[in-house]
Each structure stands twice: as C-alpha cells, then as structure tokens.
Amino acid sequence: MTLSSAPGKVYLFGEHAVVYGEPAVPCAIERRARVEVQQRDDGRLRVNAEDLSLNGFTVEYGATADARPDVDVPESLVTAATQYVDGAIEQVREVTGAEEAGFDVTIESDIPLGAGLGSSAAVVVAAIDAATRELGVTLDRDELADRAYRTESQVQDGQASRADTFCSATGGAVRVEGDDCRSLEAPELPIVIGFDGGAGDTGQLVAGVRDLREEYDFAAHTVEAIGDVVRNGEDALADGDVEEIGRLMDFNHGLLSALGVSSRSLDTMVWAARDAGAHGAKLTGAGGGGCIVALDPTEETETALSFTPGCEDAFRAELAETGVKRVE
Numbered sequence: 001m002t003l004s005s006a007p008g009k010v011y012l013f014g015e016h017a018v019v020y021g022e023p024a025v026p027c028a029i030e031r032r033a034r035v036e037v038q039q040r041d042d043g044r045l046r047v048n049a050e051d052l053s054l055n056g057f058t059v060e061y062g063a064t065a066d067a068r069p070d071v072d073v074p075e076s077l078v079t080a081a082t083q084y085v086d087g088a089i090e091q092v093r094e095v096t097g098a099e100e101a102g103f104d105v106t107i108e109s110d111i112p113l114g115a116g117l118g119s120s121a122a123v124v125v126a127a128i129d130a131a132t133r134e135l136g137v138t139l140d141r142d143e144l145a146d147r148a149y150r151t152e153s154q155v156q157d158g159q160a161s162r163a164d165t166f167c168s169a170t171g172g173a174v175r176v177e178g179d180d181c182r183s184l185e186a187p188e189l190p191i192v193i194g195f196d197g198g199a200g201d202t203g204q205l206v207a208g209v210r211d212l213r214e215e216y217d218f219a220a221h222t223v224e225a226i227g228d229v230v231r232n233g234e235d236a237l238a239d240g241d242v243e244e245i246g247r248l249m250d251f252n253h254g255l256l257s258a259l260g261v262s263s264r265s266l267d268t269m270v271w272a273a274r275d276a277g278a279h280g281a282k283l284t285g286a287g288g289g290g291c292i293v294a295l296d297p298t299e300e301t302e303t304a305l306s307f308t309p310g311c312e313d314a315f316r317a318e319l320a321e322t323g324v325k326r327v328e
C-alpha cells in the first residue's frame with residue numbers, strides 16, 4: 001500500500017489566460033488530497049472516492065474502456081467524476097510500462113470539487129505519485145508534474161496549462177508561462193477564501209473562453225491584458241507590496257468577469273470582501289461557481305463573508321510550502 005498527498009491552490013493571477021501562453025501565478029494552500037494505492041493482480045481498477053459529487057459512490061471497473069462502472073447514474077456524470085483518476089492511471093501504466101497493472105485507489109480530500117482550488121490537479125498528482133511508487137518507480141518532480149499535466153490536458157480537450165499540476169507537485173508560489181515552470185519567492189500573504197458551495201466544469205469554462213477569444217478580437221485582447229496584469233503582479237510580489245497585489249487582483253477579476261467566467265455568487269463574495277476592506281478579491285480557477293480569494297490581514301473579510309448570503313464557507317488558507325509528499 002502506498003499513500004501520497006498533494007495540495008490544492010489558489011490563483012493570485014492569470015487563470016484562463018495561462019492556457020494561451022500568458023503567465024500565471026498560482027499558490028499552493030494547505031488543503032490536500034490524499035490518494036492511497038494498492039496494486040491488485042487481476043488488472044482491474046477500483047476507485048473508492050467518497051467525496052465525489054454523486055453523493056459519494058464506489059466504482060469498480062476494468063482497464064478497458066468497455067468495462068464501465070456498474071452504478072445507477074447517467075454515464076456522463078460517471079465520466080465527469082472518474083476521468084481524472086482514469087487518466088492518471090493511464091499515465092502510470094504508460095510511464096512504468098506496466099500496461100496490465102491493476103489498482104485499488106482510495107481518495108480522501110479536503111479540497112472541494114470543481115471549486116477552483118485545484119482538486120483535480122491535487123488528486124492526479126497524488127495518484128500518479130502513489131501508483132508509480134507502488135510499482136517501485138519514483139518519478140522526479142518535473143516528470144510527475146508533466147504526467148499530471150498530460151492528464152489534465154486530455155480531460156480538458158487539449159486545452160490546459162501546466163499551472164495547477166506544477167503548483168500541486170511543487171508547493172509554494174509558482175510562475176508558469178507555457179512550458180516554463182518555476183518557483184517564486186512570495187511574501188507572506190493573508191489569504192481568505194470564500195466558497196459558494198457550488199462548482200464549475202473546468203473543461204466547459206475553458207472551452208467558452210476559447211470560443212470567445214476566437215470570435216472577438218477584444219476577447220483575445222482581454223486575455224492579453226490579463227497577461228499584463230500578471231506581469232505587474234509579479235513586480236508587486238517581488239516588492240512584497242500587498243496593497244498593490246490586491247489592486248491587481250481586483251483588476252484580474254474584472255477581466256475574468258468580462259470573459260464570462262464569473263457568476264452572481266462569485267461577484268457577491270468578491271464585493272463583500274472588498275466592502276469589508278480586503279486589499280483585493282477575485283475568483284480563483286476556472287470560475288462558474290466555487291471560490292474567491294481575497295487578501296486581508298484582519299478578520300473583517302472572513303467575518304463579512306461568513307454573513308454573506310450565498311457564501312457557504314469562509315476560511316483562511318495557509319501557503320503550502322511542500323507539494324506532493326509521501327505519507328507513511
């Protein structure tokens with residue numbers, strides 16, 4: 001039995017635009033997915049994922065595409081729920097050459113699903129790490145991040161960035177621009193998260209931005225403008241200027257909103273945070289529903305969010321210094 005954990009993340013800047021080669025700065029947070037893997041000798045894959053949004057279910061199915069899970073829910077829901085884990089195991093079989101390997105996979109996670117905190121990347125990174133180690137293969141961090149990226153890219157129809165998976169594998173604050181992935185020195189940031197209890201489908205939201213960008217030049221320019229915000233944000237991070245980081249987060253939210261990926265509840269939480277005196281606030285991740293990230297060293301934003309209709313949970317998040325790790 002092998003167990004690994006990997007952290008989720010918030011985007012300080014740059015989600016969506018990063019898919020088209022602009023830079024982005026995600027930051028790992030101390031909310032982790034833990035994936036336990038046990039090899040089995042019949043080549044089958046059994047996934048036990050109590051947190052899945054189908055009210056929690058256990059699926060057991062074979063290695064071949066025709067052997068689908070025997071659960072009484074629509075096929076599309078099952079696929080949406082299982083595709084990241086399926087993809088991760090496919091990568092493990094490929095990279096180890098153990099094409100027939102079967103596994104029992106058990107997932108336990110503190111990261112809400114589809115909420116912009118990178119649950120998919122954390123699950124994929126931890127699953128690939130645990131399953132390869134279970135087969136006696138240790139991937140270095142970059143290869144692990146790359147295999148996890150390939151999984152996200154496949155699920156998102158070829159439209160994914162390396163940002164979430166690199167951040168989850170590495171921990172800390174990172175900067176990703178195309179294939180260039182590196183760690184960043186970041187000041188201590190007073191991160192507050194508001195969660196509306198909802199979720200967005202990353203693949204669909206990414207496809208929506210892609211279509212807008214192809215249809216309208218001004219949407220393409222909006223994506224480029226996000227890149228400019230990120231570059232300014234990097235300077236503010238290097239200077240440790242939290243007020244300026246906040247101002248740029250506000251701007252970044254406006255541009256994401258223009259691209260159609262915000263929602264009423266995300267906007268409501270963003271405004272509640274700003275009204276409470278946060279330095280800045282924006283949605284994080286793909287959007288559509290889920291989480292916002294705000295910066296506030298005082299208790300005001302967390303308190304205001306906890307009284308905001310439509311906000312289900314408000315909490316402070318610590319930076320996760322460590323990315324993927326083995327759990328003994």
Ligand SMILES: Nc1ncnc2c1ncn2[C@@H]1O[C@H](COP(=O)(O)OP(=O)(O)O)[C@@H](O)[C@H]1O
Binds near residue numbers: 083085118
């Ligand atoms: N605890 C979990 N157990 C099983 N699968 C999970 C878990 N958390 C996330 N996933 C997978 O990740 C998907 C959500 O990823 P995504 O839409 O990218 O949102 P996000 O990464 O922002 O949380 C889920 O539909 C599921 O396939």
Ligand SMILES: C[C@@](O)(CCOP(=O)(O)O)CC(=O)O
Binds near residue numbers: 206
């Ligand atoms: C929208 C995007 O930039 C980030 C998605 O983050 P999340 O899956 O919503 O946590 C997509 C990507 O970078 O692959």
Ligand SMILES: [Mg+2]
Binds near residue numbers: 118119120121164202
């Ligand atoms: Mg994701």
